[in-house]
Amino acid sequence: MSELPIWGGIIRKLWPTEVGKFREHLLRLDPESRRMRFAHAVSDVFIEDYANRMHHMGSIVYGYFEGPHLRAAAELRKLSAVWGEEAEAAFSVEKDWQGKGIGTALMGRVIRAARNRGVKRLYMSCLAENAKMQTIARKHNAMLRYEYGEVYGEIVPQGPSYFSLFEEEVEDRMGLMLAVLDIQNWAARAA
Numbered sequence: 001m002s003e004l005p006i007w008g009g010i011i012r013k014l015w016p017t018e019v020g021k022f023r024e025h026l027l028r029l030d031p032e033s034r035r036m037r038f039a040h041a042v043s044d045v046f047i048e049d050y051a052n053r054m055h056h057m058g059s060i061v062y063g064y065f066e067g068p069h070l071r072a073a074a075e076l077r078k079l080s081a082v083w084g085e086e087a088e089a090a091f092s093v094e095k096d097w098q099g100k101g102i103g104t105a106l107m108g109r110v111i112r113a114a115r116n117r118g119v120k121r122l123y124m125s126c127l128a129e130n131a132k133m134q135t136i137a138r139k140h141n142a143m144l145r146y147e148y149g150e151v152y153g154e155i156v157p158q159g160p161s162y163f164s165l166f167e168e169e170v171e172d173r174m175g176l177m178l179a180v181l182d183i184q185n186w187a188a189r190a191a
Helices: 016-028 031-038 044-052 102-116 131-139 161-191
Strands: 010-013 059-066 071-078 085-094 121-125 143-147 149-156
Touching: 010 102, 010 161, 016 044, 016 071, 016 131, 031 085, 031 121, 031 131, 059 121, 071 102, 102 121, 102 131, 102 143, 102 161, 121 131, 131 149
Parallel strands: 085 121
Antiparallel strands: 010 059, 059 071, 071 085, 121 149, 143 149
């Protein structure tokens, strides 16, 4: 569950007020991690625009936090105007936090969120050289295919269950409480 410490931090959903944390995380990615996340080099301006549209693009973003800092993020984005048949997953993990299982845990949250929204096919893509992402996909039974230097994965989530819906609801409530406490702590430090 999101309120339990994982690797010294917590995993929880990001809220619309936390666009700045998402942007700061993406800007902290080293050049190689940026390239792996976006499949090509991207500028700071691109990242700022991308992060500012986080919730306008129909995304649900989960993050791994250590203290007030977002160190990894997983996005679930709907591929049409409403949640339905298909969605896409994307991940970013700062260099010092890679290889610790955080991406795998975030992928589990994304799959559950897709499942609870009735998504029938969850897609991901990465560069062929992104072995870490392919390993995460395989751990979650993704079907992978290789095309022109990229790897495309497809996961078929189960349908929602009472337990999966309840678990997400409980985590959301705890995550919101933690986000509010983080904002209060930030405001107290700024005063």
